[in-house]
Amino acid sequence: MKKTLTELAKVIRSKNCSPFELTLDIIFTDRNDYEKVKETQQFNKEVIARLYSIKVDEVKSIIYFSPAKAIKIVLNRTQPSGCKGDKDVYGAQQHAPLLNLFINL
Numbered sequence: 670m671k672k673t674l675t676e677l678a679k680v681i682r683s684k685n686c687s688p689f690e691l692t693l694d695i696i697f698t699d700r701n702d703y704e705k706v707k708e709t710q711q712f713n714k715e716v717i718a719r720l721y722s723i724k725v726d727e728v729k730s731i732i733y734f735s736p737a738k739a740i741k742i743v744l745n746r747t748q749p750s751g752c753k754g755d756k757d758v759y760g761a762q763q764h765a766p767l768l769n770l771f772i773n774l
Contacts, residue, residue, distance in 0.1 A: 670773075672774060673768070674767055674768065674771075674772055675768055675769075677697055677706075677772060679697070680694060681695055681764050681767050683760050684759060685750050688746075688749045689750075690743055690744065691760045691763055692741060692760075693741070693742040693744070693764055694739060695712075695739060696738060702772075703738040706740075706772060707740075712731050716770075720766040720767065723744065723745070727745040729743040729745065730742070730743045746760065
């Protein structure tokens with residue numbers, strides 16, 4: 670069965686991790702769904718790189734935090750926060766590529 674991430678997560682957000690990095694947070698509603706996603710490693714550097722049109726090595730880390738049923742993804746920002754041309758100084762609008770991601774359960 671496939672579901673969108675928005676059907677499975679109660680929180681999908683992004684924010685600055687530093688002026689040069691962005692963090693994506695996904696907090697699942699259901700423990701079983703979280704465990705299935707964690708077990709199958711559906712969030713990996715290749716998937717995130719493809720979603721964000723970046724190189725795989727620009728995805729710094731993917732951390733599964735089981736006590737919170739959460740996944741934290743850290744990636745390089747395409748531009749430093751606040752520099753000329755930056756359209757999202759706080760990194761708060763960068764989670765959109767995750768919203769229509771399909772997850773296999």
